[in-house]
Structures are given as structure tokens and as C-alpha cells.
Amino acid sequence: MKLDPNRTWKLVEKRLADERDPTLRRNLELVLAHMKAEARGDIEGVVATLTERPRYITYANPADPILNPVGSKDAVRRFYDATIVQTGAHRLEFACDRVIVDEGSVFTEGMMRMAYPGATLRAMGIEVDDPSAYYVAESRMGVVWPVDAAERKIPARRCTRIAIRSRGSPRARSRSRTSRRSRRNTVGCHGVIASLSRPTS
Numbered sequence: 737m738k739l740d741p742n743r744t745w746k747l748v749e750k751r752l753a754d755e756r757d758p759t760l761r762r763n764l765e766l767v768l769a770h771m772k773a774e775a776r777g778d779i780e781g782v783v784a785t786l787t788e789r790p791r792y793i794t795y796a797n798p799a800d801p802i803l804n805p806v807g808s809k810d811a812v813r814r815f816y817d818a819t820i821v822q823t824g825a826h827r828l829e830f831a832c833d834r835v836i837v838d839e840g841s842v843f844t845e846g847m848m849r850m851a852y853p854g855a856t857l858r859a860m861g862i863e864v865d866d867p868s869a870y871y872v873a874e875s876r877m878g879v880v881w882p883v884d885a886a887e888r889k890i891p892a893r894r895c896t897r898i899a900i901r902s903r904g905s906p907r908a909r910s911r912s913r914t915s916r917r918s919r920r921n922t923v924g925c926h927g928v929i930a931s932l933s934r935p936t937s
Contacts, residue, residue: 739829771830830849841881
């Protein structure tokens with residue numbers, strides 16, 4: 737399975753190209769900059785799009801303080817360090833198929849896919865066939881991006897997992913000995929282990 741990070745912002749760029757309202761353009765530009773920085777693993781670039789006291793909300797795991805950083809940019813930095821830097825799960829694709837924008841927010845929806853190193857999952861106590869391979873987590877996700885009118889930055893990011901489905905070749909699925917319960921619990925807010933593969937991007 738090949739993950740293409742460009743799919744993350746393709747529809748946002750198209751919506752921006754068609755938009756003439758300056759406020760709506762600003763909101764789309766903020767989200768676009770955030771998405772591209774996140775895909776590069778540029779944490780400081782992500783933080784630059786946020787207000788001084790941002791808040792992330794992950795509705796799938798609302799009690800986890802790491803997944804729900806609040807009150808400071810340092811808390812957001814810790815979120816990315818824990819979920820992307822330390823896990824090595826920097827290969828991602830948000831196949832966005834819906835973008836809605838108004839004066840106060842942007843909404844994006846699509847299929848989120850993230851590739852997790854087998855070694856990382858094994859270190860978490862998850863049984864994997866091959867620690868040198870990658871497991872792809874896949875979930876339908878909606879993200880609300882409010883925009884603060886005064887700071888002209890993103891004060892919060894609200895992620896909700898809309899639905900989950902497994903995907904991958906039958907051979908890939910049959911090779912995985914991970915139980916259904918382990919699959920559900922492996923990757924937190926981002927989804928489930930869907931297939932064993934070696935993403936090429």
C-alpha cells in the first residue's frame with residue numbers, strides 16, 4: 737500500500753483556489769499550512785498555526801492527556817513527540833473528500849491512514865509477524881478547525897473517528913496473527929491495524 741501525503745491537502749488547495757472571500761481564504765490557508773507541516777514532521781511549523789493557548793480534542797480517547805493537549809504550545813509539542821516522533825509513525829495520508837469552510841472554522845473529512853513500524857507495535861506489547869514491516873492504521877475521520885478571529889490562528893483541533901474499517905489484501909490480513917481486540921487497542925485515536933504492508937512513501 738502506497739501512502740500519498742499530497743492527498744491530505746489536495747482538496748483544501750482546490751477549495752482555496754476557488755475561494756474569493758478573504759476571511760475564508762485565510763481560514764483555508766491556516767489549515768493548509770498546518771496539514772503540510774504535520775506531513776513533514778515539522779512540529780514548529782504546526783505550532784506556528786496555533787493560538788497561544790491551543791487545545792486538541794480527541795473524542796475517541798478524551799481521558800488521555802497526551803492525546804488531548806490543552807493550554808500551551810508545549811503541550812502540543814509533547815503530543816506530536818509522543819504520537820509521531822517516538823513511534824516513528826510519520827508516514828500518513830488523510831484522503832480528504834470533504835471540505836467545508838465558513839467565517840469561523842473549517843471542517844475536513846476523509847480516510848486517515850498511518851503506517852506504524854512493527855518494532856514500535858512490538859515494544860507496545862502488540863504481537864506482529866515482522867518487526868521490520870509496517871502496519872497501516874485506517875479510520876474515517878472528521879476534523880473541526882475553529883479559527884480565532886482576534887489571533888487569526890487555530891485555537892483548537894477537534895478530531896472524531898466517524899467509522900472504522902479494515903482494508904488490505906486477503907493475504908496481508910491472513911498473515912497477521914494479531915487478535916481483533918489487539919487491533920482495536922493498538923493505535924488509539926488513529927484507528928486500527930488494517931494490514932501488514934511496506935508503504936513506499
